[in-house]
Amino acid sequence: MTKPLRLGIAGLGTVGVGVVRMLRKNADLLKTRTGRPLVITAVSARSQKDRGVSLSDYAWEDDPVKLATRDDVDVFVELMGGADGPAKAATEAALKAGKDVVTANKAMLAEHGHTLANLAEDGGQVLRFEAAVAGGIPVIKALTEGLAGNEITRVMGVMNGSCNYILTRMQSAGLTYEEVFAEADGLGYLEADPQLDVGGIDAAHKLALLSSIAFGTQVKFDGVALEGIERVSIEDIRQAADMGYRIKLLGVAQMTARGLEQSMSPCLVPETSPLGQLEGGTNMVVLEGADVGQIVLRGAGAGEGPTASAVLSDIIDIARGLRLPTFGQPADSLKTVPAAQSTVPAPYYLRLDLLDKPGALAKVATALGDAGVSINRMRQYGHEDTTAPVLIVTHTTTREALDVALAGLPGTGVVTGDPVALRIEEV
Numbered sequence: 001m002t003k004p005l006r007l008g009i010a011g012l013g014t015v016g017v018g019v020v021r022m023l024r025k026n027a028d029l030l031k032t033r034t035g036r037p038l039v040i041t042a043v044s045a046r047s048q049k050d051r052g053v054s055l056s057d058y059a060w061e062d063d064p065v066k067l068a069t070r071d072d073v074d075v076f077v078e079l080m081g082g083a084d085g086p087a088k089a090a091t092e093a094a095l096k097a098g099k100d101v102v103t104a105n106k107a108m109l110a111e112h113g114h115t116l117a118n119l120a121e122d123g124g125q126v127l128r129f130e131a132a133v134a135g136g137i138p139v140i141k142a143l144t145e146g147l148a149g150n151e152i153t154r155v156m157g158v159m160n161g162s163c164n165y166i167l168t169r170m171q172s173a174g175l176t177y178e179e180v181f182a183e184a185d186g187l188g189y190l191e192a193d194p195q196l197d198v199g200g201i202d203a204a205h206k207l208a209l210l211s212s213i214a215f216g217t218q219v220k221f222d223g224v225a226l227e228g229i230e231r232v233s234i235e236d237i238r239q240a241a242d243m244g245y246r247i248k249l250l251g252v253a254q255m256t257a258r259g260l261e262q263s264m265s266p267c268l269v270p271e272t273s274p275l276g277q278l279e280g281g282t283n284m285v286v287l288e289g290a291d292v293g294q295i296v297l298r299g300a301g302a303g304e305g306p307t308a309s310a311v312l313s314d315i316i317d318i319a320r321g322l323r324l325p326t327f328g329q330p331a332d333s334l335k336t337v338p339a340a341q342s343t344v345p346a347p348y349y350l351r352l353d354l355l356d357k358p359g360a361l362a363k364v365a366t367a368l369g370d371a372g373v374s375i376n377r378m379r380q381y382g383h384e385d386t387t388a389p390v391l392i393v394t395h396t397t398t399r400e401a402l403d404v405a406l407a408g409l410p411g412t413g414v415v416t417g418d419p420v421a422l423r424i425e426e427v
């Protein structure tokens, strides 16, 4: 029997505890599949509170950096979270000390992935992150291994379980945002800072990581055109449903002659499409390759079991001796490309609050028309004191033209507040 692979785990929250449980539960199976025992030697967390799993067999370290550099640790498993701070310090320390690293930390990789991948590869270490994108769905493996022979043309999907849970539960159970938010928290879906979820940032981190592998580019998180779900109201969800659509926080990335287009924003998708039917904390990633065509991956994107499953898949690769570069090709071969705004034309859903006075609708129609945005449907559907909400669906237009139209609305003198503008994706 080959010698054991010794693991040091920092972070014993939802994911860390899940990894400990799975390693214990599946110890025999893992040994058979990898040909060597996978053993935890040391752990670290903020406190030594009871986590419902016995940790007495493992050494305890208060300091994750110390854990990461222990002589009896071969693989440092980073499950603390946070783009900087102890997660980054301990990951760097581990790589410098010659340890391989497995992490679920998309925030850290979206900000520092290129530097960390270079650090790992310069020293002959591996840095793997299957759990960081779409939790239990093996999407990193799909891109770096299964589809490695293809030119990837587009990456798309719903990559934040909390947002999908919130949007679908609000609709199906008629619950308020606050009630559903508390449920998502109870299921272990939310980030320590939930603004990362509802602000779309977490999903944008994931999209940026997928883009890097798909298009051979350095991770460019600040190139993602980003919008969260905070402004999506139950009213928008109902209006979209009336028209046969669902609202999803949708990511799309593609490479064009103008640069890398990445967007993460709430969009309307047909309710009968695979994306439209995606319920709860489930994720869906759609990968398009020039030769393979379209691949659709669907599964749990968050939670203890699914995320731990992905962490284990990386540990297993290391135990088996599979040493792939972090982003599917050597880090020093990843290109830098400019970020570009999508020019793909699409119809848009607009909701505006309009002063309820004669000629108001005509003024809005003129402002949109002046920007070259043509109206397909328009309806005033309610009343609140002196204002009334108005729903507009445009004909196909570009984001650029729409932005000009939106900028012209305050000048009409009849629009109050900021309009909601959502792209309609006929996926």
Ligand SMILES: NC(=O)C1=CN([C@@H]2O[C@H](COP(=O)(O)OP(=O)(O)OC[C@H]3O[C@@H](n4cnc5c(N)ncnc54)[C@H](O)[C@@H]3O)[C@@H](O)[C@H]2O)C=CC1
Pocket (backbone or CB within 6 Å): 010, 011, 012, 013, 014, 015, 016, 044, 045, 046, 047, 062, 063, 064, 079, 080, 081, 082, 086, 104, 105, 106, 107, 131, 132, 135, 188, 189, 190, 191, 192, 301, 302, 303, 304, 307
């Ligand atoms: N919860 C989920 O479903 C998913 C989480 N992730 C990622 O996995 C990572 C962990 O997430 P969760 O387990 O949900 O977080 P959590 O908040 O439940 O647990 C974090 C753990 O890290 C420990 N920790 C934090 N700072 C520390 C420090 N300075 N020193 C030592 N320990 C420290 C905490 O004590 C806690 O045990 C994050 O990067 C997250 O983005 C990725 C996919 C899914």
Ligand SMILES: N[C@@H](CC=O)C(=O)O
Pocket (backbone or CB within 6 Å): 132, 134, 135, 159, 160, 161, 162, 163, 189, 190, 191, 197, 202, 301, 302, 303
């Ligand atoms: N907060 C994230 C957890 C997984 O990455 C989500 O809700 O998807």
Ligand code: NA
Pocket (backbone or CB within 6 Å): 130, 131, 132, 133, 134, 135, 136, 137, 138, 139, 140, 310
């Ligand atoms: Na994954």
